[in-house]
Every structure is written in structure tokens, then in C-alpha cells.
Amino acid sequence: MDVATTVKKMKEEATCSICLQLMTAPSSIDCGHSFCSLCIKGIIEKEQEERPWLLSFDCPLCRTKFQKNSLRPMKQLENLIETVKEMEHESLCEEHGEQLHLFCEDDGQPICWCCERTPQHKGHKHILVEDAYPVYKEKIQLQRKEIKSSFQNLYDFLHEDRKSIMWRLDSEDSQTFKRLEESEASMKRQCHELKSHILELQKKCEGSAHSLLQDVKDTLSRSSAMKVEVPEAVSLEIQTDSNISELYCIVRKILKTYQVDVTLDPETAHNNLILSEDGRNVRHGGTQKKYHNSRRFLALPCVLGREGFTSGRHYFEVDVQQGGDWELGLCLEDVPRDKNVKPEPESGFWVIRQRKVDGCTALTDPSQSLCLSEKPQIVGVFLDYEAGRVSFYSMPTGSHIFTFTEDSFSDTLWPFFRIYHLSPLFLLPPDK
Structure with missing residues (x-):
């Protein structure tokens, strides 16, 4: 049922049978019928003028007797009538009074068929509202998700960096500590503002088609242009105005401070893999005769990095653009190497996968698209x-793509890579 039909049915239910208008201050009588308060009181007063001795009166609809003191205000019905008025106003063109069946993509507004023929919209691209609604709803949801994820990761990094330098504050003056508190307070305030904006986007997504599309381009533009004041990760004295793109720059800068030099370990490489001499490039090739050892992958075309991690923060980058399929992440030393297992945390893997057939997936249990x-x-x-x-x-x-969270790690973690046909991987060296 479309909006126009819904509004029509609601108006029929909320129309006073005496004045034939939407009820004003509706009141109910004993039989359950409702009327405008002034309309039903007017009938009572008219009958009392003609017959002053009357103590009961006939319902204008069903003729059931009711008494004057039985009138009951219907607040819920009154609220419903206000909603009907809002919906009717929302779904009709203010200029032409016609249903807003079209969406003008150039102006970012719902329009009616009369608007479509005006010079203002001549040459513009118009689509049906029901076709525009899911497209722009998905855009808003995706932008909401990206903003929320980016700011959450930024906050996590800043929070962790704050903890790592707290021990130095004991020897510094009170002004330094004050600046730190002010930076954190500013961050919390801006996070609160961000949450409010996210809720605004969510409310739009949950509303009607016309409500979501009303000023949708302005909403998307405001989201992209949001500016926040962000303290640098290490320096507590420098603050800078930054938009969302600049926030990504801060994330990159923080990540780069933990970048390590990861190369591939030929002793772990499956027989069908070919590694470059510098240990940075790996591709799927013909069967290679290699000495068997307990660390080599036998079932799947996988390889590990030479460097393992037992503590601290570490970051490395993998160039994946030459192929369409890959799996990479981290794994434990004792993961199965002679049988085909799903690389999930339960088996000692923390891995994401990209495939042409189903896109990017986090290999959790169950997997998350x-x-x-x-x-x-x-x-x-x-x-x-x-x-x-x-x-x-x-x-x-x-x-941010995805984050695995565990209570803790206790064993060595190794960089993990699975190589698909025609999809070589290249490990990038740290920036100098």
C-alpha cells in the first residue's frame, strides 16, 4: 500500500461525520463513535434548547442513547490526526498540491508530475520515488557506517597513545596534564556530536521515502563536510582543524609509526608457490620440488612471514591490486598445514578474504560479509x-575494514598469506 492510499484511509477514519472535516479536539461517546468536541456539543445544546428536560441524546451515527457527561476526550486520536496532517503535507507538492511521485536527482528533492514540466526542472534527471528511496538509503547507511568506524578507530588509537604516555606526566607540570584533559574532553564532546549525527542519519533511514529524500543531498553534503578538532597522536600541544579525509591521514600516520619489515619464509611456502629472491613477492606457479619440513603448508597454497610477534604493536602492508582473490592476516605457529581447514580464530587464524565472486569477507564463525x-x-x-x-x-x-578482538594472545603470531591463481601478492617495505 502506497503512502497516498494509507493517508486516504486514515483520513476517512479521522473525519467527523457531522462537519465532514478532520476532527478537532475529538471526543468519544458511550457507543464508541467520535466527533469534533464542538460539533457534538453543538448538537446537545440544540436539542436542549428545543427540549430542556432531555437527559440523554441520540448518537448522530447509530442513534444509541448517551449522556452529556459521558463525553471523553480522545488524545490518542488527536495525535493520530496531527500525524495524518503531517503525512498529507509531506506527500503533496506545496506548489501544485499533487503527489510527490518523482525524485529530481539534480536538485535532490521529491517533485510532482507538474514540477517535472516546469523550466526549473527541465533537462534534469527524474526517477520514481520508490526507485530513489533504496539507493539513497544505502548511501546514507554506508556513509554512517564509514564515519562511525573511522571515528571509533581514531578514538581507540588516541586513547591507547594517551595511556602509553601517562607515566611521563608525573614529571611534567600541571599545565601539560591540563592540556591532556582538555584534549580528551574535546574528543568526547566531538564523539557525542558525531553520535548525534549518526542518529540523525539512522532516523532518516527509518523514516518514509519522502522523509529520507527530503534534502538528502544536503544531508550527505553535511556529513562529508563535517569538521572536528583532533589532537595529534603523540604531541599534546598541537591541534588542527581536520575534515574526515584528514582524519584518515592521522590514522595512516599513526599506523606507519608501527610499520615493520615483513618478508616471506620459503620454508613455509606450499610447493606450488614461487617466491622472489628478496622474499617480498609471491605468486602461484608450477609444482616446485622443495625439501619437506614440518613448517611447510601441504594442503593449501599458503606461506608465512619470516618475522613472528610475541608482544607490542606491529603493522605491515600488502599490495593486492594485481589480483582479484587473496587471504591474509595473522595465524598461530601450530595451525594445521597438512589439511584443508577454514582459517578462523577457532583454528588459530585471524584472516580476511577477497574474492571476485563474493567480495570482502571476515573469516569469523560464521563469516561476515x-x-x-x-x-x-x-x-x-x-x-x-x-x-x-x-x-x-x-x-x-x-x-577501516575490520577488527578481530580477543581477550588476549599468548603465543607467537605470524603473518599469513594464501595465494590464488593469477593473484600475486607483494609485501611493501617500511617507508623510509
Whole structure:
């Protein structure tokens, strides 16, 4: 049922049978029928003028007797009538009084068929409201998700960096500590403002088609242009105005401070993999005769990095743009190597996967499909060992892809890569 039909039916139910208008201050009588308060009182007063001795009166609809003191105000019906008025106003063109069946993509507003023929909208692209609604709803939901994820990760990094330098504050003067508190208070305030904006976007998504599309381009524009004041990760004295793109720059800058030099370990490589001499490039090739050892993958075309991690924060980048399919992340030393297992945390893997057939997926149990605005070109892997977090980022934008969270790690974690046909991987060296 479309909006126009719904409004029509609601108006029929909320129309006073005496004045034939939407009820004003509706009141109910004993039989259950409702009328405008002034309308039913007018009938009572007229009958009392003609027959002053009357103590009961006939319902204008069903003729059931009722007494004057039985009138009951219907607040809920009054609220419903106000909603009907709002819906009627919302779904009709203010200029022409016609239903807003079309959406003008150039102006970002719902219009009626009369508007479509005016010079103002001549040459513009118009689509049906029911077709525009899911498209713009998805855009708002995706933008809400990206903003929320980006700010959450920024907040996490700043919070962790704050903890790491707290021990130095004991020897510094009170002004330094005050600046730190002010920075944190500012961050919390801006996070609160962000949450309010996210709720605004969510409310739009949950509303009607016309409500979502009303000023939708302005909403998207305001979201993209949001500005926040962000303290630098380490320096407590410098603050800078930054938009969302600049926030990504801050995330990249923080990640780069933990970048390590990861190369591939040929002793772990499956027989069908070919590694470059410098240990940075790996591709799927013909069967290679290699000496068997307990660390080599036998079932799947996988390889590990030479460097393992037992503590601290570490970050490395993998160039994945030459192929369409890959799996990468971190794993434990004792993961199965002679049989085909799903690389999930339960089996000692913290891995995401990209495939042409189903896009990007976090290999959890069950797997989680990841809605990304664009296919990653370079994937950054960040390990916070003590915090039990393995995070993935799309570079060079610095946008967050996914984070695995564990209570803690206790064993060595190794960079993990699965290679698909025609999809080589290249490990990038740290920036100098």
C-alpha cells in the first residue's frame, strides 16, 4: 500500500461525520463513535434548547442513547490526526498540491508530475520515488557506517597513545596534564556530536521515502563536510582543524609509526608457490620440488612471514591490486598445514578474504560479509598484541575494514598469506 492510499484511509477514519472535516479536539461517546468536541456539543445544546428536560441524546451515527457527561476526550486520536496532517503535507507538492511521485536527482528533492514540466526542472534527471528511496538509503547507511568506524578507530588509537604516555606526566607540570584533559574532553564532546549525527542519519533511514529524500543531498553534503578538532597522536600541544579525509591521514600516520619489515619464509611456502629472491613477492606457479619440513603448508597454497610477534604493536602492508582473490592476516605457529581447514580464530587464524565472486569477507564463525565502498588496493594489517586486536585497513585512504578482538594472545603470531591463481601478492617495505 502506497503512502497516498494509507493517508486516504486514515483520513476517512479521522473525519467527523457531522462537519465532514478532520476532527478537532475529538471526543468519544458511550457507543464508541467520535466527533469534533464542538460539533457534538453543538448538537446537545440544540436539542436542549428545543427540549430542556432531555437527559440523554441520540448518537448522530447509530442513534444509541448517551449522556452529556459521558463525553471523553480522545488524545490518542488527536495525535493520530496531527500525524495524518503531517503525512498529507509531506506527500503533496506545496506548489501544485499533487503527489510527490518523482525524485529530481539534480536538485535532490521529491517533485510532482507538474514540477517535472516546469523550466526549473527541465533537462534534469527524474526517477520514481520508490526507485530513489533504496539507493539513497544505502548511501546514507554506508556513509554512517564509514564515519562511525573511522571515528571509533581514531578514538581507540588516541586513547591507547594517551595511556602509553601517562607515566611521563608525573614529571611534567600541571599545565601539560591540563592540556591532556582538555584534549580528551574535546574528543568526547566531538564523539557525542558525531553520535548525534549518526542518529540523525539512522532516523532518516527509518523514516518514509519522502522523509529520507527530503534534502538528502544536503544531508550527505553535511556529513562529508563535517569538521572536528583532533589532537595529534603523540604531541599534546598541537591541534588542527581536520575534515574526515584528514582524519584518515592521522590514522595512516599513526599506523606507519608501527610499520615493520615483513618478508616471506620459503620454508613455509606450499610447493606450488614461487617466491622472489628478496622474499617480498609471491605468486602461484608450477609444482616446485622443495625439501619437506614440518613448517611447510601441504594442503593449501599458503606461506608465512619470516618475522613472528610475541608482544607490542606491529603493522605491515600488502599490495593486492594485481589480483582479484587473496587471504591474509595473522595465524598461530601450530595451525594445521597438512589439511584443508577454514582459517578462523577457532583454528588459530585471524584472516580476511577477497574474492571476485563474493567480495570482502571476515573469516569469523560464521563469516561476515564486509560492505566496502571500494575494492582495497593495499591492505594494512595492524596487531596490538596486548590488547588482543588484529585490524585491517584499506590504503592509501586509511579507512577501516575490520577488527578481530580477543581477550588476549599468548603465543607467537605470524603473518599469513594464501595465494590464488593469477593473484600475486607483494609485501611493501617500511617507508623510509
